[in-house]
Amino acid sequence: MTLPRGKLQSEQEHLEDITMIRMHVPDMTCGGCAAAITRALQSADTQAQIQIDLPGHQVSVQSRLRADQVLNALKTAGFTPELQAA
Numbered sequence: 754m755t756l757p758r759g760k761l762q763s764e765q766e767h768l769e770d771i772t773m774i775r776m777h778v779p780d781m782t783c784g785g786c787a788a789a790i791t792r793a794l795q796s797a798d799t800q801a802q803i804q805i806d807l808p809g810h811q812v813s814v815q816s817r818l819r820a821d822q823v824l825n826a827l828k829t830a831g832f833t834p835e836l837q838a839a
């Protein structure tokens with residue numbers, strides 16, 4: 754039987770697709786901004802894990818999205834994210 758192994762492999766690939774992306778978002782200045790960013794990211798990937806440091810203007814996203822998709826989600830929501838080195 755090759756089917757169970759194939760399913761397992763696809764689950765492992767799924768996990769490996771998840772990456773951490775960190776951004777500095779200088780115009781995220783209040784809880785309303787943080788909520789808007791969280792909504793934008795969750796609508797791009799319902800599984801996204803989002804951590805927000807409001808005083809530090811930092812957003813960390815663990816998801817299957819590529820960096821450009823994450824940046825575009827924030828830009829579309831009206832923010833100016835800067836990608837940070839991990």
Ligand SMILES: [Cu+2]
Binds near residue numbers: 781783787
């Ligand atoms: Cu705000």
